[in-house]
Amino acid sequence: xxxxxxxxxxxxxxxxxxxxxxxxxxxxxxxxxxxxxxxxxxxxxxxxxxxxxxxxxxxxxxxxxxxxxxxxxxxxxxxxxxxxxxxxxxxxxx
Amino acid sequence: xxxxxxxxxxxxxxxxxxxxxxxxxxxxxxxxxxxxxxxxxxxxxxxxxxxxxxxxxxxxxxxxxxxxxxxxxxxxxxxxxxxxxxxxxxxxxxxxxxxxxxxxxxxxxxxxxxxxxxxxxxxxxxxxxxxxxxxxxxxxxxxxxxxxxxxxxxxxxxxxxxxxxxxxxxxxxxxxxxxxxxxxxxxxxxxxxxxxxxxxxxxxxxxxxxxxxxxxxxxxxxxxxxxxxxxxxxxxxxxxxxxxxxxxxxxxxxxxxxxxxxxxxxxxxxxxxxxxxxxxxxxxxxxxxxxxxxxxxxxxxxxxxx
Numbered sequence: 526x527x528x529x530x531x532x533x534x535x536x537x538x539x540x541x542x543x544x545x546x547x548x549x550x551x552x553x554x555x556x557x558x559x560x561x562x563x564x565x566x567x568x569x570x571x572x573x574x575x576x577x578x579x580x581x582x583x584x585x586x587x588x589x590x591x592x593x594x595x596x597x598x599x600x601x602x603x604x605x606x607x608x609x610x611x612x613x614x615x616x617x618x619x
Numbered sequence: 620x621x622x623x624x625x626x627x628x629x630x631x632x633x634x635x636x637x638x639x640x641x642x643x644x645x646x647x648x649x650x651x652x653x654x655x656x657x658x659x660x661x662x663x664x665x666x667x668x669x670x671x672x673x674x675x676x677x678x679x680x681x682x683x684x685x686x687x688x689x690x691x692x693x694x695x696x697x698x699x700x701x702x703x704x705x706x707x708x709x710x711x712x713x714x715x716x717x718x719x720x721x722x723x724x725x726x727x728x729x730x731x732x733x734x735x736x737x738x739x740x741x742x743x744x745x746x747x748x749x750x751x752x753x754x755x756x757x758x759x760x761x762x763x764x765x766x767x768x769x770x771x772x773x774x775x776x777x778x779x780x781x782x783x784x785x786x787x788x789x790x791x792x793x794x795x796x797x798x799x800x801x802x803x804x805x806x807x808x809x810x811x812x813x814x815x816x817x818x819x820x821x822x823x824x825x826x827x828x829x830x831x832x833x834x835x836x837x838x839x840x841x842x843x844x845x846x847x848x849x850x851x852x853x854x855x856x857x858x859x860x861x862x863x864x865x866x867x868x869x870x871x872x873x874x875x876x877x878x879x880x881x882x883x884x885x886x887x888x889x890x891x892x893x894x895x896x897x898x899x900x901x902x903x904x905x906x907x908x909x910x911x912x913x914x915x916x917x918x919x920x921x922x923x924x925x
Binding site for chain 1: 629633635
């Protein structure tokens with residue numbers, strides 16, 4: 526049986542600003558006094574890749590292309606990272 | 620895969636996010652609140668894009684405290700007015716700060732220049748509210764023409780603002796060129812109904828609006844508007860006005876307070892439990908008073924003659 530590929534999207538409740546080379550994101554449905562999350566480097570690239578891609582292989586390929594690195598390197602931690610962002614309310618699993 | 624370890628937002632990041640946050644927080648709490656001024660003005664074509672330093676909210680007056688409590692639950696703190704600060708001008712709202720956000724929130728329960736009851740003004744704005752997208756989220760704001768009135772009054776109340784002339788020109792051009800004669804009449808009537816026809820007159824006349832509802836601002840309201848405008852352009856005006864209102868019984872105490880109260884110094888000393896040099900503060904205040912009081916007196920006397 527083919528393992529199911531996780532499909533992700535940015536949470537519709539995530540406010541974000543993509544400027545100055547990084548992404549500042551705020552989960553509006555789970556606000557606390559810690560403020561916004563700052564995403565730089567690969568994290569910002571993943572966020573941007575979510576604009577057009579939902580499945581992890583496509584996200585990894587887009588990020589690898591963006592950062593000029595191997596997609597395998599991206600895939601190693603991608604699922605874990607997306608899961609953390611899901612816990613923070615910034616992305617959703619479809 | 621690492622993300623940022625620093626946690627310092629820029630204004631370009633913080634201001635849009637706080638707009639989205641406040642609009643969402645108010646909505647979720649069932650509080651009617653409009654985000655005003657700032658980036659909304661540029662989005663509505665009323666001003667050139669410019670980085671704002673704070674976030675302005677006009678709240679349904681009876682709900683302003685509740686919105687404040689909601690912000691407090693998220694770590695925001697209201698900056699308290701020092702008890703010795705002049706009180707002759709009624710506060711229009713309060714200011715909120717947060718250690719993790721680069722901008723303040725100005726939470727208004729009333730907006731200056733509108734002299735209809737605050738509830739009437741807010742209800743009018745809410746009835747034809749609009750929505751813009753900021754930080755990819757819906758943000759509730761006034762209709763563009765109501766934003767234009769708010770923006771105009773803000774500019775007229777603070778002639779010393781750096782961008783005032785340019786912003787006024789842009790606003791007048793928008794009103795002159797974007798509205799039909801019927802729309803201008805409708806807006807002039809709306810300004811009159813909100814008792815802002817006199818306060819907005821300099822903008823409305825330049826934009827060719829009909830003169831409706833003029834010369835109705837009088838008494839305490841006229842004095843309030845005059846004082847707010849003068850206070851923004853000339854130091855010492857508010858203290859002088861409070862002195863005049865105090866009468867002979869209170870003036871001595873008021874003079875002493877005016878000479879010895881320095882908000883920053885007083886607050887710093889109180890916070891750090893250190894005595895401060897009162898004598899040198901008085902000397903500095905006297906020197907400052909010699910510099911700016913003559914102009915403040917001339918400004919107040921001229922205003923009274925007008």
